[in-house]
Amino acid sequence: MTGFPEVHHARTAAAHPPLVMLHGGNAANWMWEPQVPALTDRTVLTPDLPGFGERVHEDWPGLDAVADDVVHRVRACGVDGPFDLVGLSLGAVTAVRVLARHPGRVRSTFLTGAPLARPGAAVRLIARLQLVFWRAPWFWRALATSFGLPADAKERYVAHGLSVRRETASAMFADVYAGGVPVELGHYTGPLLAVAGEKEDPVVRRSLATLARIAPQAQVRLAPGMHHVWNVEDPVLFNDVLRAWLDGATDPRLLPAR
Secondary structure (H helix, E strand, C coil): CCCCCCEECCCCCCCCCCEEEECCCCCCHHHHCCCHHHCCCCCEECCCCCCCHHHCCCCCCCHHHHHHHHHHHHHHCCCCCCEEEEEECHHHHHHHHHHHHCHHHEEEEEEECCCCCCCCHHHHHHHHHHHHCCCCHHHHHHHHHHCCCCHHHHHHHHHHHHHCCHHHHHHHHHHHHCCCCCHHHHHCCCCEEEEEECCCCHHHHHHHHHHHHHCCCCEEEEECCCCCCHHHHCHHHHHHHHHHHHCCCCCCCCEECC
8 A cells, every 4th residue: 555665775795684673553664764764784675564554455453463474574575584563653563473473583662652561441432543544544643743743754653544444443443442462572581672752651661671570671762752653753863872772772862761
C-alpha cells in the first residue's frame, strides 16, 4: 500500500550488524523514513507487521506469532546472524517478544513508547472509543495532533490509519492491553535502552519499571519534551539518540526515568 521498501542500504560486507526497525500500531514501515537516510553505514530492515502497510489485508496473529514472523522475514532477507533491534509503541512491544523468544538473534535493543504495564480503565475505555470512531478521518487527525506530528506527516498517518481493518485493531489492542512482560525476556542479556517520551501517557512511563524488573541491565530514560511518536516529532533528537546507542553510548540529553 505504501511502497516504502523493507530493505535499505543492503550490503554484502557491512562493517556493522544489520538494524531491524519495528513500526508502531497506527502506522507502517514508512514511519522510519526520517531515520533511514541517517543510517547509511549498515543494512536497515523495516518490515511491515501483519495487518499494516503492504500487509493490511492479513490477520493479526498474536504477539508471539508476530515476533516469530519478524525473525522469519529478517532471515528471508539474508540476515542469519545477530542484528540490532529498534521498536516504537507496538513495535517495542513486539521487540520484547522477539527478545524473549529469540534472544540469541539480537545484539542490542532500543525500545521506546512500549505500553507494557496493564493500562487502567480509562485507557481501555479510550481504546474502545477508538474502535467506534475507527473509520472517521477527524479521529485520526485528532490523534496525529495529540502525538505532536508535524503537518507534513499528518495526512499520511490519517490515510494509513483508515486503511487498517477494525478487526486488526481490536485484536491488536486486546493483545497489547493485556499488559505484562514475558519472564523469558530474562534470557536476553544484551544491551537494552528503554525510553518513554516525557509527555507520554503515564502507562508508558510506568512500563519502564516493569521492563527493568525482568531485564536488570536495561537503561531506562525519558526523552525530554517528547510525545509518543518522537522519531517524527523530532527526527534530529531521535536520530542522535539512536546513533549514540548503536555506537555504544547513551545520549546525555535523555533524562533519568522517575
